[in-house]
Amino acid sequence: MSAEEALFHILEAQLENDELVLPSLPEVAIQVRDAVDDPDSTLAQIVDVVSKDPALSLRLIRIANTAHYARAANVSTLNAALHRIGMRAIKNIAIAMALEQLFVCKNDIVRIYIERAWHQAVDVAAASTAVFANYREDHRSSTVSADTLTLMGLIHNIGVLPILAEAQRHDDVFANPTFLDRAIARFGARIGGAIMKKWGFGEEFAQLVRDWRDMSVQPTAISYLDFVRVGAIYAKVSKDEKLVENILQLTAEKGIFQEGESPFEHEMFMTRFREIKTAFE
Structure with a gap:
């Protein structure tokens, strides 16, 4: 048995026995989530939690x-910012912002992978949300939330x-590309x-992480899964041309964009994409 296959067996066993060491959510994200979920919390208390970072x-x-939140002049204080964003959105945005803390590494080869994974994730998030912003212009009743997306x-x-x-x-x-590519393809979704x-x-988050590449999983209604799949195409997460073709066809059929058109050619797409991406840089 090769060394790579040995580690595959180790990862498989750890997953089966619930023994795999998983990353913890950053502390600031936990604190914000707990504060927002507490029905007795006030905006001032949440400001106090966030201000520590x-x-x-x-x-x-x-x-x-x-542009998504601005209604008037720019705000310059945290209190005004959180008031504008709203209690519901603060939790998801704070968690999203804190995730970058997890994408750090010392090994040179592994660092290339982890930095690429973070930048790719930002591109997926920005592209997904930009496509959704265009879609929402004609579908105001959509249950999809931009900050959750x-x-x-x-x-x-x-x-x-x-x-x-x-x-x-x-x-x-x-720490070599051959092993890392195979391990990520084999175990990434289950570990996620x-x-x-x-x-x-x-469960909606868990399903998205597990199944976004699995085109046999097709929610009837337009969902977060659809937009993330489209965002992953823009970010070139997958080189599988058949997967890309299937995603574009099925999401066009659902009406997320016009068949025969690219979801990335809308005149506002790049503006929105860059604005969202800048928030994470």
């Missing part, structure tokens, strides 16, 4: 001044993290579902 505070102010785009490939962490621990054997369970996210 200056980088997160600045990013939330930037988000509040984007952004978060889903960022976590769609979260299952790579434990694999890359394992490669870093055994970098003399496993396990992470969603650990973090206490709902």
Whole structure:
């Protein structure tokens, strides 16, 4: 048995026995989530929690001044930003902003993979949300939420993290592209579902992480899964031309964009894409 196959067996056993070391949600994200979910929390208390992380505070102010939220003059204080964003959206945005803390690594080869995974996740989130913004112009009653969609785009490939962490621990054997590509393709989706369970996210998040590549999974109604799949095409997450073709065909049939047109050619797509992406840079 090769060293790579040995690690595949180890990962398989750890998954089956619920023993795989999974990443923890960043502390600031947990604190914000707990504060927002507490029915007795006030906006002032949530401001106090967020203000403990200056980088997160600045990013939330930037988000509040984007076209999606801006209704008047720009805001410059955290209190005004959170008031504009709203209690429901703060949790998802704060979690999304905090996720970057998980995408760090010391090994040179693994770092290339983990940095690429983060930048790709940002592109998926930005493209998904930009396509949705165009769709929403004619579908105001859509139940899809832009901030939840952004978060889903960022976590769609979260299952790579434990694999890359394992490669870093055994970098003399496993920190090579051949192993990493095979391991991510083989285990990424299942591990991602396990992470969603650990973090206490709902089944909709877990299903998206597990099934976004599986075109046999087709919700009848337009869902987050559809937009993330389209965003993944823009970010070139998959080189499978058949998968790309199927996603474009099925999402066009659902009316997310016109058949025969590209969802990325709308005149506002690139403006919105860049605005969302800038918030994570």
